[in-house]
Amino acid sequence: MGLKSKYRQWRVARADNDRAKSMQGRQSVALGFAWRAANIGGVRRHLECIEKYSQHAVALYPSTPSHDFLKTRDERSQYHADLGDPLIDRHSLFHSHVDPDFIAIAQRAQQAGKAWVHTYHALYFAEDYGGKLKAWQEKTNHALLNHAAKADVRICVSPWLAGYLLDQHRIETVVIPNAVDVSFCDGIRAKTQDGARINTVVFVGSNDEVKNPSAFIEVARRLPELQFSMVGTGLTRGNFEERYCVEVPLNVQPLGPLSHEATLELLSRCSTLVMTSHREGLPTVLLEAMAMEKPCVAPRSYGCADVIGSEEFGFLYEPNNLEDLKCKIGQSVKLGRMPRARRRVVDSFSWPVVAKQLDDIYSGLLSSSTRF
Template sequence: MHTHHLFYYPEAGRQGIETWQSDLNSAMIRGAKNSDICLCVSRWEQQTLQQEHGIRSHYLPNGVNVSQCDLAKPQRFRKKFRLHGDFLLWVGRLDPVKNPRAFVELAIRQPDMQCVMIGGVTRQDVLRHYGLEAPANLRLLPQLSHADVLDAIAACRVLVVTSFREGLPTLVLEGMALRRPIVVPAEAGCLDATDGDRCAAVYQPGNPEDLQDRVRYVLREHEANEIGRRRVLAEFDWRVIAGKLDRIYQGSEES
């Protein structure tokens, strides 16, 4: 059995796909073609496998542990990291495909709003890679435990995703499970998760003005993401995913 998440695309390297990434793409194709059962976590990448490589796969999306999400405590995060008031949240790593620069630029454009980055991006990284001074309203935190990240999501005013590419982003699903307002790029993996703009505000990648506009729109709305919560419970809860996987094994689940 082979599980396919995401190919490496040009956005994954600083100057396009790197050699090792191309080699891994080839290995993923071989693994998928030679498997008895191929699973794919996103509808859009499932289409890529079929249309570009002739590989048939079963759709088995990433899932989230909703029960674990429900244990998140926003005040625990605020107390631990001494945060007060509303803040925008970004979670990721210093990786071209995650596009942390867009969130740094958002913080610069939105000086009246606290912005928090989790994942180990440092002020030196921001200066070295982007030629930018991290603004005073930007809080840079290291990699945290999953429990801390869930607390952070529960505590944030808006969860912001800036990735150039995603398979099916678990972070977005967790934000939906926790009823958080979310802003995502018009990118296939994110839109698979949010059902287009039904569960998130969507901005055009590479357009900082549009990102800022969508964030401001969500800040004005003051609404919990109940639609996102219901979508996760219906389609992405691990209890739902487990049943789907059983049916795939039994041969009774449509692809």
């Protein structure tokens, strides 16, 4: 790490440490750690919305002003190390999510008498990644299954994952779903309502096998009369063809990664969102598209089926059945809007609803806490 990099890391850690000091002596919640890049960062946005909608004093680490200041993996790892222990004396409740470093901090805080909440968003399964996980995925799974399981309250964002954790690992959780910032989606819709509708079918994900982008390519090949767009990391024509050894048809436009706002602008103008994932926790992009009344097509499988629920709110196809997927896409593009899908999201998956459930847990733990 160079001198400039060390100074940048020190400056950010000091700023967030000063913020933590200002909260010492009163009940507060620490959230962390979460980072985002390009269109990636569903957990980061999840934490930002907890900070935005919670009625408690909540501090997100790294703070939003500090987030973009740390550029490299080494800087971020050092930030975790520098900021960790000082947080324990300055917050009364710790809410961990995915990051193993923050799980370790929360566990040390619990040992010091502080309350600890953990949310399970997903696990990594070898069969979704070519039969072998990377070292960082193994490390994350180990932290989730062996350390986060000791939290005072364990939350799971989807019913299927809660069932898996209980059946396979004897980890009991309470289900509080992932959520979407409907007001932000409404702002995007208002911004783009004067723009021309794009008659394209959209996929948002990555070129990872768990997202199953090859199924999207194959169904596009069977629907040459429609236009398709792909958004996400690694989703360029060259990258996709090199990884999957499959030619991308001319009616597919791989756009690569877009910002969150640009992705939502595309969703607000498209005809349909299609998901082909083998497995999801509780997919935020599906909730966002439904909040904008978009017809959505997704597999009747882990995560996606929990969001859509029934065909009153979207289209579910049988996994690995390309003909069924083709049929459902054909039906979906004939619809302009699905208002009932939006109503489902507003009633069950919007942040004011979900934040209230989290606040009830925070309040219960903080009221019984003997230490600030």
